[in-house]
Amino acid sequence: MDATIFLSQIFAGLSRSMLLFFAGSGLTVIFGLLKIFNFAHGALYMLSAYLGFTFAAAFGSSLGLGGAVVVIPVGVALLGIFLERVIIKRIYEKEFLLQLIVTYALSLIIAESVLWGYGGNPRSIMAPEIFRTSFALGKVVIPYYQIFLIVMGIVVAFALWYVFQKTNIGWTIEAAVTDRAMASALGIPIDLLYALTFGAGCWLAGVAGVLSLPISAAAPGMDASMGVETFAVVIIGGLGNIWGTFAAALLIGLVESLGVLWLPRGSIVFVYVLMLIVLMLRPQGLFGRLVRGLK
Amino acid sequence: MSRRDSWVLVILLAGSGLAGFFLDTYYLNVGTEVITAVIFAMSYNIALGYGGLVSFGHSFFYGLGAYSVAIILRDTSLGFPIGMLIGMALSAFFGAVVAYVTRRSREVYFAILTLGFSQVAFFIIFTWYEFTEGDNGIFGFNVGRILSAPRNFYWLTVILAVAWFWVLLRVVHSPFGLTLKAIRDHEDRSKFIGLYPDKHKIIALTVSAVGSAMAGSLYAGMSKLVHPNLLHWMTAAQPLFMTLVGGINSFWGPAVGAVVYKIAEVFLGQITERWTLFIGVVLLAIALIAPNGLVGLVRRGERRTNPAPAGTRGKPDVTPVQ
Numbered sequence: 001m002d003a004t005i006f007l008s009q010i011f012a013g014l015s016r017s018m019l020l021f022f023a024g025s026g027l028t029v030i031f032g033l034l035k036i037f038n039f040a041h042g043a044l045y046m047l048s049a050y051l052g053f054t055f056a057a058a059f060g061s062s063l064g065l066g067g068a069v070v071v072i073p074v075g076v077a078l079l080g081i082f083l084e085r086v087i088i089k090r091i092y093e094k095e096f097l098l099q100l101i102v103t104y105a106l107s108l109i110i111a112e113s114v115l116w117g118y119g120g121n122p123r124s125i126m127a128p129e130i131f132r133t134s135f136a137l138g139k140v141v142i143p144y145y146q147i148f149l150i151v152m153g154i155v156v157a158f159a160l161w162y163v164f165q166k167t168n169i170g171w172t173i174e175a176a177v178t179d180r181a182m183a184s185a186l187g188i189p190i191d192l193l194y195a196l197t198f199g200a201g202c203w204l205a206g207v208a209g210v211l212s213l214p215i216s217a218a219a220p221g222m223d224a225s226m227g228v229e230t231f232a233v234v235i236i237g238g239l240g241n242i243w244g245t246f247a248a249a250l251l252i253g254l255v256e257s258l259g260v261l262w263l264p265r266g267s268i269v270f271v272y273v274l275m276l277i278v279l280m281l282r283p284q285g286l287f288g289r290l291v292r293g294l295k
Numbered sequence: 296m297s298r299r300d301s302w303v304l305v306i307l308l309a310g311s312g313l314a315g316f317f318l319d320t321y322y323l324n325v326g327t328e329v330i331t332a333v334i335f336a337m338s339y340n341i342a343l344g345y346g347g348l349v350s351f352g353h354s355f356f357y358g359l360g361a362y363s364v365a366i367i368l369r370d371t372s373l374g375f376p377i378g379m380l381i382g383m384a385l386s387a388f389f390g391a392v393v394a395y396v397t398r399r400s401r402e403v404y405f406a407i408l409t410l411g412f413s414q415v416a417f418f419i420i421f422t423w424y425e426f427t428e429g430d431n432g433i434f435g436f437n438v439g440r441i442l443s444a445p446r447n448f449y450w451l452t453v454i455l456a457v458a459w460f461w462v463l464l465r466v467v468h469s470p471f472g473l474t475l476k477a478i479r480d481h482e483d484r485s486k487f488i489g490l491y492p493d494k495h496k497i498i499a500l501t502v503s504a505v506g507s508a509m510a511g512s513l514y515a516g517m518s519k520l521v522h523p524n525l526l527h528w529m530t531a532a533q534p535l536f537m538t539l540v541g542g543i544n545s546f547w548g549p550a551v552g553a554v555v556y557k558i559a560e561v562f563l564g565q566i567t568e569r570w571t572l573f574i575g576v577v578l579l580a581i582a583l584i585a586p587n588g589l590v591g592l593v594r595r596g597e598r599r600t601n602p603a604p605a606g607t608r609g610k611p612d613v614t615p616v617q
Contacts, residue, residue, distance in 0.1 A: 037403045090583060096402040097349055099540055101582045104532075108575030116569045224529065228414075231407050239403075269418040272411040277397075279408055283400060 007140040015146035015215065017253025018153030023226065024245040025160060028206030032240030033177050033197045034092065039103035042227020043110035044202050048051035048209030049218040052112050053123040058211065065213065073206030080202025083196045092194075111223040132167045145214055152211070156204075157246045169265065173197065181228050229268070232275045238288025248286060255273045261277035300464055303547065304457055310386045311453040315446055323445040327452045327517040331510045332537065334456050336549035337463060338506025339534035342545035345467060346499035347479035349402070351531045352393060352409030353507045355416040356386040358526030360508030361418060361515035362427060368436040375438045379512035390504025394497040398425045410528045417526040432522035442516065452513050459506060466502060467546060475499055507534075536574055540581065 007252050027041045052072045056064030083106065091099045164170035176183040176193055184190045208226075209218075216222075229252065237248030259267030278286060318326060335357060342348040363382030367373050397408050421428045427433065430568070442448045466472050476491045478485040485492055515521050522528060533556070534549070541552020556574070563570035 046501070080606065088585065097343075097543075098582060100349060100403075101578055105575040105578035105582065108571055109579065112569040112572035112575065116567070116572065120568070210389070228410065228528070232411075235404060235407050263422070266418045266422050269415055270417075272415050275411050276415075279400065279404060280396060283404060 004140045004257075006260065008143060009261060010254065011140075011142045011150075013147040013228075013254040013257025014250070015253075016257060017249045017251075018149045019212050019215070020229060020253055021153050021246050021249035022156065022208035022211065023205050023230045024237065024249055025156070025242055026208075027202035027230055028234045028237070028240055028242060028245045029160075029204070029286040030198055031234070032089070033173055034194055036088065036091065036099050036103070037096075037239075039100060039227070040107035040110060041205050041230055042223035042225075043107035043114075043203075044076055044080065044205040045174065045212075045226050045230070046218070046223035047110055047114050048072050048206035049212055049222065050118050050123065051075065052210035053218050057123075057209075065210070068213075069207060069210045072210050073203045073268050076206035076209075077199040077203035081195050081199040084198040088198060089194070091189075097283035107227070108221060115220055118218075120220050148217075149211060152222035153246075153249075156207075157242070160242050166196065199236055232271050234285075236275055236278045236285055238285030240281045241285070241287040244285060244287030265291075297334060300546065304461060304464075307460070308453065308457045311456075312450060315449050315453065318446075318449075320445045323449045327445070327449045328575065329554060330449075330452045330456050331514040331517070332533075332553040332557050333550045334459060334513070335507055335510035336534045336537040336541070336553040337460060337546075338503045338510065339468070340503075340505070340538045340546075340549040341463060342500050342503040343535070343538055344548070345472065345475050346496055346503075347477065347482075348496060348500060349406045349535075350409040350500070351408055351528045351535070352407055352413040353503065353534060354526050354528060354531035355413040356390060356504040356507040356510035357514075357530065358416065358420065358521075358523070359386050359389065360511030361521045361525050362433070362511075363508075364438075364512045364515040365433040365436055365521040366426070368438060369433055370492070371554070375442055375504050375512075375516055379509060379516075382512045383508045386504040386508035387501050390501040391497055393504075394500035395493075398496060399492045411526045411533070413531050415527055417523055417528075420526055421523040427523070430523065432520055434520040436519060438519070445517075448517055452517070455509065455513065461507060463502075463506070464546065471495065471498065501568075536578065539578060540574075 023041065023045050027038055029040075030036060030038050052065075052068040055068040055072055058064065059067055086104065087102060091102050140202055162170075164173065172183070173185075173193060176188060176190055180190060212218075212226075233248045233252055234245055236252065237244030237246070252274070253273060255270045256267045259270040265268070311326070314326065315323065335353075339350075339353050342350050342353070360379065360382035363385060364375060364378035367378030367381060368375065393409065393412050399406050400408055422428050423429070424431075437443065438448070442451065474485075474490060475495045478490060478495050482492050511525065514525075534553075536554035537556045538549040539552065540555055541550065542548030559570060559574060563573060
């Protein structure tokens with residue numbers, strides 16, 4: 001196999017891993033604290049991609065993408081907080097089927113509304129000026145944007161780790177996860193915490209959506225395809241575990257991009273097979289705990 | 296089985312059968328399609344409503360039934376009934392396999408695993424184009440002289456549907472069915488009293504797989520076109536919608552839901568391509584507008600897996616299922 005193709009696929013896969021990580025970390029954070037598997041996550045990703053497109057297209061791609069990645073995820077987070085207060089809070093501690101119905105219905109509403117507004121044609125933008133070039137690693141050509149994504153992914157992973165392990169708010173969240181009643185009795189504003197956490201999860205999905213634009217177009221069906229891959233990522237990594245999500249995202253991104261070399265049209269199937277194998281051998285995911293928590 | 300259910304069966308049989316005399320070709324095909332959707336949803340509910348198994352994998356069985364018919368009719372002279380039976384047998388086998396592999400997976404893991412299965416099946420059908428013609432689908436096959444007439448095929452569908460509903464009614468009201476409901480309501484407790492949940496869940500999923508395959512076969516026979524999309528997990532989401540809209544709590548709920556869904560698909564679909572948005576709104580409304588955990592839609596109010604807070608035992612919100 002040609003080494004240059006192999007290497008370029010690795011970088012492509014890693015940058016895709018980072019997108020999967022952004023989306024997956026949001027999902028796993030939401031699940032870790034709120035115990036809700038947010039089936040609407042893919043739709044939020046899609047929403048932010050389309051909105052990011054509009055924003056970036058309006059301001060030109062250099063300023064536009066940067067501005068979009070700052071503004072749009074915040075907007076999506078606010079939407080998330082709104083949804084949490086109005087809808088999501090009603091399904092805490094309820095059975096899984098109900099949570100599935102509600103979040104799946106939300107995903108339908110969001111995704112179809114987006115398509116209603118934008119129509120069925122894919123939209124994409126180019127990477128900002130600085131990133132539009134590539135550099136050469138020997139004979140391999142690697143777009144700077146991929147490097148940017150990889151760096152951002154690592155930065156965000158560390159930032160999340162730091163927040164959860166080393167800061168007050170992280171410990172507060174951990175306390176609320178471990179014993180909600182006690183944390184509330186100690187004066188921790190649980191409702192606010194839940195709302196902010198859901199918002200943070202949506203924010204991460206928003207970042208993923210906006211950053212995906214230079215790589216892949218915003219198109220119908222992206223909520224389902226990215227959604228399912230994100231589910232696979234958090235499940236393989238272990239629900240509630242951020243490093244698990246990171247590892248699983250790396251694994252899945254690489255499996256897909258290298259799988260393309262072997263099976264061009266169906267590399268996604270490797271992901272499903274991987275998921276089946278992992279879950280059969282280790283039902284809680286690679287790094288998950290059997291008792292739900294956030295780590 | 297209650298007398299009322301028996302009457303429903305009789306009325307369905309008579310009503311649909313008689314309607315067959317008066318409908319023209321277009322509506323006969325629509326009717327057939329609706330009935331296959333009803334079969335699909337009713338079978339699916341054996342797993343969802345009675346077994347408590349939230350599956351995104353039933354498109355695998357549905358598509359298997361459809362493709363069995365298509366391939367048998369394309370390559371052999373065995374005829375439609377054999378094709379359908381082969382599809383049902385294969386689905387029984389794979390249904391048991393899937394159920395066995397996922398027997399210990401709960402809730403979201405189970406759902407995503409079944410999604411994975413249907414996607415792998417989708418992929419196999421999609422890429423094995425020497426056999427399945429992949430993305431092109433198989434079309435134009437001949438269901439045989441008698442069945443090619445829409446009216447005859449419609450009546451076949453009606454008869455098979457009513458027969459299958461009778462089977463499902465017997466299953467649901469049998470000791471097996473009652474045990475299944477006990478397991479669904481509280482799996483741990485059922486183990487405490489000596490039941491073996493795995494066995495029941497596997498059988499429930501297998502039965503629902505067989506029914507799904509039959510629905511798929513009948514659909515293929517009517518539309519004379521099969522496509523890999525039939526196995527995609529989004530096809531599996533359809534009976535989920537239908538059942539949820541109609542009510543998972545009752546035996547006939549999924550039938551109602553299937554009809555409503557199909558009507559929405561046909562009529563709303565003519566207005567806008569985004570008609571599933573309304574399905575989402577309806578689902579959300581149904582899910583939220585009900586006191587204390589959705590009497591009639593979702594049976595159980597409180598989650599079983601978390602230990603109940605001190606002093607409150609989560610009471611099962613048991614609504615009698617007929």
